[in-house]
Amino acid sequence: MAKFQDIVEEARLSARALLDYGDGFFNPTVRLGVTGLSRAGKTVFITALVHGLSRGGRFPVFESLATGRIGGARLEPQPDDAVPRFAYEDHLRTLIEARRWPNSTVDISELRLVIEYQRKNGADRTLTLDIVDYPGEWLLDLPLLTKSYRQWSAESLALSRQQPRARLAEEWHAHLATLDAQAHEDEQATLAAARLFTGYLRACRDERFAMSLLPPGRFLMPGNLAGSPALTFAPLEVPLDGAPPRGSLWAMMERRYEAYKDAVVRPFFRHHFARLDRQIVLVDALAAFNAGPEALHDLEAALAGILDCFRIGRGTFVSALFRPRIDRILFAATKADHLHHSSHDRLEAILRRMLDRAATRAEGAGAAVDVVALAAVRATREAQVQRGRERLPSILGTPMQGEIANGETFDGETEVATFPGDLPDDLDEFFRSERAFRGLSSAHADNTDFRFLRFRPPRVESVEAEGPALPHIRLDRALQFLIGDRLP
Amino acid sequence: MSERTRRPQTFKLDDPHVAVIDAEDEGRLARGTIRITPEADAALLPVPLEEPALPARRGFRWATLFWAALGGLVLLGSGLGVVNLVEDLFARSEGFGFLGATLALLATLALLVIVAREAFALTRLAAIEKLHRRAMEALLSDDAKASRAIVQDLLRIAHGNPQLARARAALTGHTKDIIDGADLIRLAERELMTPLDREARRLVSTAAQRVSLVTAVSPRALVDVAFVFAASLRLVRQLARLYGGRPGALGLIRLMRHVIAHLAITGGMAASDGLVQQVLGHGLAAKLSQRLGEGVLNGLLTARLGLAAIDVIRPLPFTALPRPALADLAGDLLRKRDEA
Numbered sequence: 001m002a003k004f005q006d007i008v009e010e011a012r013l014s015a016r017a018l019l020d021y022g023d024g025f026f027n028p029t030v031r032l033g034v035t036g037l038s039r040a041g042k043t044v045f046i047t048a049l050v051h052g053l054s055r056g057g058r059f060p061v062f063e064s065l066a067t068g069r070i071g072g073a074r075l076e077p078q079p080d081d082a083v084p085r086f087a088y089e090d091h092l093r094t095l096i097e098a099r100r101w102p103n104s105t106v107d108i109s110e111l112r113l114v115i116e117y118q119r120k121n122g123a124d125r126t127l128t129l130d131i132v133d134y135p136g137e138w139l140l141d142l143p144l145l146t147k148s149y150r151q152w153s154a155e156s157l158a159l160s161r162q163q164p165r166a167r168l169a170e171e172w173h174a175h176l177a178t179l180d181a182q183a184h185e186d187e188q189a190t191l192a193a194a195r196l197f198t199g200y201l202r203a204c205r206d207e208r209f210a211m212s213l214l215p216p217g218r219f220l221m222p223g224n225l226a227g228s229p230a231l232t233f234a235p236l237e238v239p240l241d242g243a244p245p246r247g248s249l250w251a252m253m254e255r256r257y258e259a260y261k262d263a264v265v266r267p268f269f270r271h272h273f274a275r276l277d278r279q280i281v282l283v284d285a286l287a288a289f290n291a292g293p294e295a296l297h298d299l300e301a302a303l304a305g306i307l308d309c310f311r312i313g314r315g316t317f318v319s320a321l322f323r324p325r326i327d328r329i330l331f332a333a334t335k336a337d338h339l340h341h342s343s344h345d346r347l348e349a350i351l352r353r354m355l356d357r358a359a360t361r362a363e364g365a366g367a368a369v370d371v372v373a374l375a376a377v378r379a380t381r382e383a384q385v386q387r388g389r390e391r392l393p394s395i396l397g398t399p400m401q402g403e404i405a406n407g408e409t410f411d412g413e414t415e416v417a418t419f420p421g422d423l424p425d426d427l428d429e430f431f432r433s434e435r436a437f438r439g440l441s442s443a444h445a446d447n448t449d450f451r452f453l454r455f456r457p458p459r460v461e462s463v464e465a466e467g468p469a470l471p472h473i474r475l476d477r478a479l480q481f482l483i484g485d486r487l488p
Numbered sequence: 489m490s491e492r493t494r495r496p497q498t499f500k501l502d503d504p505h506v507a508v509i510d511a512e513d514e515g516r517l518a519r520g521t522i523r524i525t526p527e528a529d530a531a532l533l534p535v536p537l538e539e540p541a542l543p544a545r546r547g548f549r550w551a552t553l554f555w556a557a558l559g560g561l562v563l564l565g566s567g568l569g570v571v572n573l574v575e576d577l578f579a580r581s582e583g584f585g586f587l588g589a590t591l592a593l594l595a596t597l598a599l600l601v602i603v604a605r606e607a608f609a610l611t612r613l614a615a616i617e618k619l620h621r622r623a624m625e626a627l628l629s630d631d632a633k634a635s636r637a638i639v640q641d642l643l644r645i646a647h648g649n650p651q652l653a654r655a656r657a658a659l660t661g662h663t664k665d666i667i668d669g670a671d672l673i674r675l676a677e678r679e680l681m682t683p684l685d686r687e688a689r690r691l692v693s694t695a696a697q698r699v700s701l702v703t704a705v706s707p708r709a710l711v712d713v714a715f716v717f718a719a720s721l722r723l724v725r726q727l728a729r730l731y732g733g734r735p736g737a738l739g740l741i742r743l744m745r746h747v748i749a750h751l752a753i754t755g756g757m758a759a760s761d762g763l764v765q766q767v768l769g770h771g772l773a774a775k776l777s778q779r780l781g782e783g784v785l786n787g788l789l790t791a792r793l794g795l796a797a798i799d800v801i802r803p804l805p806f807t808a809l810p811r812p813a814l815a816d817l818a819g820d821l822l823r824k825r826d827e828a
Contacts, residue, residue, distance in 0.1 A: 477631075
């Protein structure tokens, strides 16, 4: 039965791909997936990208715009009727007028941008860019497709018994100890287990711990499935082999886990992920630095998981007829404006290092992988701070209301100069040790080795008719990598 | 991370112990004051880049095809002629026949070697031009990986120049440090190009002086023209050798074409920067003597040609080092004349 289901699934994917291909022949289209774990800056990235393309931002490295070959870019109604539209205008207004960061992505959304350009040989062409914005947590769900409930349970439990997660999972673990997997199914016990498990996942995501690897993703952003059985299950202590007794708690959990895969993960894979051409994964490495070494290791594991998804997309589900088309993946360390530019290379080196093992596999599967440190909207300026003999490469900006540094809480109006700490030079030592540096998870806020404040969006003056240009760092390089070759 | 000493720190700008000052402003401040110097935004600075020395080619090269085909025909024709000649020689006498055949073989061998060397020289020139383009792109994109590759290639080209041994060693040491892409290119330019630029400037100014002197004393215009032409060729060849290219005859022709094309593009720009000096110099000299004025003018033209040649031949664009200006060389030229 499962075999038949797989064949149907693949036939549908292939038909869709053929249809897309025929369409793309006359009207070239690039589907750009933008993802990243929560608070990585997806919304800001898309807003800045669309704004820069449509009003002609300062993008010297983005060749086709810099040389003037792009005549213009305009928004058009998006093709997928069942997907919410990315509220570009609202986000832009929030960013520029209210000087606040837009609210975070909780669901998938899409925007279509049509770029009119002239080829190098002189012919007039258009390129349709469909930007698909989806939470990175959904991406981390994809590996579940190849895992059984037993495997997933074992992995989740093992992960939750490491520090600092174990502290946060105490309540759930206590409840788990009262459950017997072989016992008769019990809705109330399952509800309690799911609630405690979700609470543990939510606690892990707090700024002080900044954990990244938290599947299943929909538990944290349930959307319209909230409360449904597909979202009401939790790991159990079950043996790695053997089948659940009929009517047991284990059987119910396993059924719901499979339902989660069918109702949530597979449709996402089919309707969205499998149709992407290019992918950018935004990573907020600085939040992990704020939190501590555990968060950094967790982020590394999550990135490996994400990269595995791209590999999974190639190997397991797909027949030779249909190939997932993602051929370029860009990993971007966002919020590079929170660092002096002399540290950007180190930030890139750290991200590259975290991706090292997994990236070679993705490259082997035919996708080009690159790493960049960027800031889609640059909120700071740079400065040298001199105190006595000491010179600190620092940044100037206005911290958000409620940010704390040196025991002082900022009101969102005061401008400060801050030196966030030196990023490490020797990565081997840095990644080997669990005690490499102190973060918020183990030390008081005034005693950490890194402190990256969150800044308000910059004040931009509207000097030109089309509105102000948003300052950025290397957004043009990201664009050149992602779509530069499709604008020949 | 025990050796880390710099802790994260935050300073409020409205704190009385904090002073925000400009980079130029080095006034005395009270002791214990924290100085904050805002830096210019690198992204907003105008990028000091030149336009490409040559417009990019496009389309099919019909002219190349024509010359290649014609060359082939001529070669075939002359080959046929030689074969006929050798046959005739054999018919007349066996000794002459062998002599003719040997000469023909030697000529063929020499031709092959010449062609191979020309081809090698052309690829080398092309490699240098490509390096120049790549360096310019790397300066824009600030791509660390690309700039490391460029510096490696540059070191390979510079390997033939023993004067640069020390600079090469210094640069090789730096390539392993963590340096921004564009900064690495600038570093390479400072290390490797400084001695070469100095030598290039000397070459150009020597050639310009020689031309102006000969023009001033030569009896006939035709001699002037021939001499100026020969001196320009010699200058371009010397410059190419200096910067690592080893042009043969074909390579020299190609270089001259590029130099002249570059001169045509930048002519307007250069006219404005050097015009004052030129007019002044020419005017003064011409008051003394008409021939002297012509000499100075010819010398200046040669100097300008030399500068254009430097732009075309130099493997890196001018970013960290100042581009030699006509004004400097014109100064040399006039000073020398006064002494002479």
